[in-house]
Amino acid sequence: MRIAIVNDMVMAVESLRRTIAKIPDYDVAWVAYDGAEAVTKCAVDTPDLILMDVLMPNMDGVEATKHIMKQSPCAIMMVTASVNRYAGQVFEAMSYGALDAINTPIEGSTGLLKKISTIAKLIDKSPRSRIVNKSHNLPLLIAIGASTGGPQALVTVLSQFPQDFPAAIVIVQHLDAQFTPNFATWLNEQTPLSVEIASPGSCPQAGKILLAGTNHHLVLRPNLTLEYEQESADCCYHPSIDVLFKSIVKHWTGKGIGILLTGMGRDGAQGLKMMRDAGWHTITQDSKTSVVYGMPKAAAELNAAVEILALEAIASACTRFLSTGQS
Incomplete structure (x- = not known):
């Protein structure tokens, strides 16, 4: 499963990279540091899933989700420091097609991997299907x-x-x-x-x-x-x-x-x-x-x-x- 990371915080990007690396069948497709860059990269190389930050400069995750779902749709999960605090933006992104949302994971957290696994089954990109398909x-x-x-x-x-x-x-x-x-x-x-x-x-x-x-x-x-x-x-x-x-x-x-x-x-x-x-x-x-x-x-x-x-x-x-x- 190819997963893209969109986040303007270097530490958050590295945390997400390490989390994804725990599953051999998951690969980081590319990284973008703002929404506009994500829209451009997604049009050229559409991944299976995007981990999309909510708040970013130039273009935030909500607007990026809106553009991506129109131009090169794929599964998107919103990632933010606090889903509760930014619930309005999260729900707006979901109205444009984002599938789920999660707080930015801390080291060792399994919540993100569980959500990715659920989405993988939904889009038929589970490790098993990746092998046999x-x-x-x-x-x-x-x-x-x-x-x-x-x-x-x-x-x-x-x-x-x-x-x-x-x-x-x-x-x-x-x-x-x-x-x-x-x-x-x-x-x-x-x-x-x-x-x-x-x-x-x-x-x-x-x-x-x-x-x-x-x-x-x-x-x-x-x-x-x-x-x-x-x-x-x-x-x-x-x-x-x-x-x-x-x-x-x-x-x-x-x-x-x-x-x-x-x-x-x-x-x-x-x-x-x-x-x-x-x-x-x-x-x-x-x-x-x-x-x-x-x-x-x-x-x-x-x-x-x-x-x-x-x-x-x-x-x-x-x-x-x-x-x-x-x-």
Whole structure:
């Protein structure tokens, strides 16, 4: 996270520098000693966050905040000797878009770091997201949806992957949440890969299988972590394959494979089509090997599948794509 400091007091600048340096993932982008300088520097190099002093010569922090939020908006936290004493200026700055305010920190204070951490999560610049949100560092992601007949189909596919398989796997299997822990344990015994129930904040990782574990929808957030969310009752599938697939298309910046296995209904078909349209390699199970040819058929009707394969051929297709990047 790149943080700029705007303060006319040298001692305050150094105190803020030392505080920021305590977190390895935080860097000082630049320093300005009055509001006018901050406006100019921000236009050239917009940081993730500005620690903005309230009272400064030439242009104070309130006016600087007003200009920055119009010209090159970013997160701004007001820093002042006394938030209470200068409450009027602080609230005026917030009316222009400042997110928060804090008293100038003393050495060893943790209050500023806590507030920065909160803002980092708000703008998706937490240390974790900073690490994973680089496309060239992301593993191949395999997203799988399954319903009726899915447990055994999943075993057939996953058991063919080696223990050092360098792809991340996320699965939605239509199953009531009360059965998911036992299903995860059983699935873990059937495949060389590690199987876990996805928890809020989990990150897709190479060699690990993350399984949707509640009746709420599993989604990928902009910081590439998984979370659960409730959707309207109009969605009859809980968790929904479509909801997961669509969130992955929106936020995953690396390569991926979408797979839709046996199941009743149409869940996952639209999401798989979005994946294909976005350049993902997409696979559906064929009618002959599906217990219920519902979801794969719906996807085929939408032309969502690059490949329609027998169940036993899906793992090798994934391995081939992983090694060559081609179908």
